[in-house]
Ligand code: SF4
């Protein structure tokens with residue numbers, strides 16, 4: 087059972103995001119990127135399946151700052167092969183990312199065949215989850231998303247999908263298939279730095295040139311702005327009696343008592 | 344195996360469990376007489392699976408792999424109690440346990456979630472809380488005494504103040520920072536901080552067994568500090584002090600380093616006349632493992648506290664070398680894991696002793712202890728009877744305004 091995992095980076099929201107001078111995009115001078123969390127879960131799900139069934143796990147990513155660390159960490163965790171697509175901006179519109187991944191998968195020898203392609207079902211810059219489905223369409227494979235469990239058998243995958251309100255459904259998907267992973271069956275594993283360093287010495291990251299794709303122009307960003315602060319909390323200070331008086335006063339003023 | 348072991352290279356390379364006997368302090372391990380004092384002293388003696396005594400037996404019997412495959416040693420909070428009490432003077436917590444802990448960590452089937460998050464955060468953001476490194480020095484804006492950043496003032500300073508993560512990000516740590524700045528000013532000390540460039544000193548990561556990450560942090564901090572000119576480092580972090588003092592030199596970072604408590608004690612003659620405000624507190628002092636048992640600073644904090652007018656110092660049942668660990672240190676990110684195992688929280692055991700003294704202030708010298716003990720006091724129902732204060736906070740309070 088061979089699995090291809092698609093990973094991309096997204097802006098790291100721990101760092102404060104700034105709007106760029108064009109008022110339509112993020113200021114890249116402060117931007118730090120981080121691997122899309124759900125893609126990390128896709129990797130974990132692939133490794134769990136490998137632990138169970140054997141086979142090979144290959145990673146395909148778009149080049150980004152620090153991406154080598156991510157890839158070597160994945161190799162140290164148990165992935166077999168890491169390939170990065172070079173010559174691209176690290177943060178792409180989802181539509182462009184789909185084209186880059188799709189073309190690369192089709193044209194790079196040795197990436198296919200696989201039984202499954204796993205990727206995060208969504209990302210903070212792709213809340214609609216528009217990555218995996220178009221890639222499945224392009225390959226003519228089945229797709230299903232919001233997956234939280236995968237069991238593999240010959241020519242089928244049985245997956246658990248999560249719906250709103252705690253409802254779950256079990257589906258059978260013919261393989262090869264593309265699955266959008268919501269969460270792996272277990273949280274992504276930790277690998278000690280010493281093992282990552284060993285992977286850096288013993289393994290290599292392959293590179294492929296980005297295919298020439300036309301920039302997608304399906305959606306145009308008109309304006310980007312930070313949320314406006316519309317209200318604030320007021321701390322009432324003083325002795326308990328004073329605080330109680332002030333609370334009564336406020337409630338009365340707002341017509342609540 | 345580890346390159347972060349405390350041994351100096353004596354021509355036999357880096358100390359490992361296989362070549363222990365080639366190093367004097369390693370050879371001592373084999374002098375163990377199986378008295379069991381270590382296991383009896385250990386605050387988690389029952390939970391270790393293999394206490395130091397048993398580790399040595401397994402090592403001698405060639406069965407050490409069995410110890411590696413048991414997560415029991417995660418319960419070693421690195422409190423230095425066994426080492427302080429071993430009649431053979433075996434450097435258990437310094438030499439043997441880190442080598443074994445590293446292997447136990449590497450062999451873990453699953454890293455406890457809270458610890459994993461802290462390690463991942465430390466790797467990515469340089470602090471275990473996962474805060475933005477760009478906000479590391481933000482606290483300094485709240486200090487009434489200006490706190491210069493060394494890269495900005497572009498000159499040599501006397502004291503490079505290594506702030507460390509908890510004080511940099513935790514609101515209760517900020518209180519201690521403002522106090523430290525005030526004390527530096529009162530003593531006329533020329534100081535600066537590393538600002539946003541500083542990373543976690545890494546000691547808690549090392550104590551958890553993640554030596555690879557510790558080396559990454561050590562290298563980054565040493566490279567950074569070498570860029571600047573200063574006479575000495577002062578840090579309020581007990582574990583940061585421990586790492587800077589005992590581990591950084593082997594990695595090429597041989598700096599003069601002080602912890603705030605002994606540092607201010609050194610300046611007591613100059614400080615004492617300035618401590619004019621009377622503080623009517625009954626204070627009990629908790630000896631941090633890293634400062635007390637590991638570095639012998641028992642007198643310094645007490646001398647400082649007694650110099651404050653009005654302060655009455657009382658001792659807990661276990662104090663000085665017998666102090667009980669707060670459960671931080673090597674167990675810093677394992678509270679949930681210990682709770683799931685059904686182990687007693689050491690911080691709760693400790694605050695009960697503190698409450699028994701009748702003191703209304705629990706004085707500490709390690710920034711982790713503040714939030715640990717404040718939480719434990721709430722659980723023990725003692726938060727109305729006792730407050731937790733860093734020694735520097737009490738000193739700053741006693742300074743004439
Ligand atoms: S206290 Fe020292 S001598 Fe006694 S069993 Fe423990 S390691 Fe051996």
Ligand code: SF4
Nearest residue numbers: 385419420422423425
């Ligand atoms: S260092 Fe402390 S916690 Fe660790 S084994 Fe020794 S006594 Fe126990």
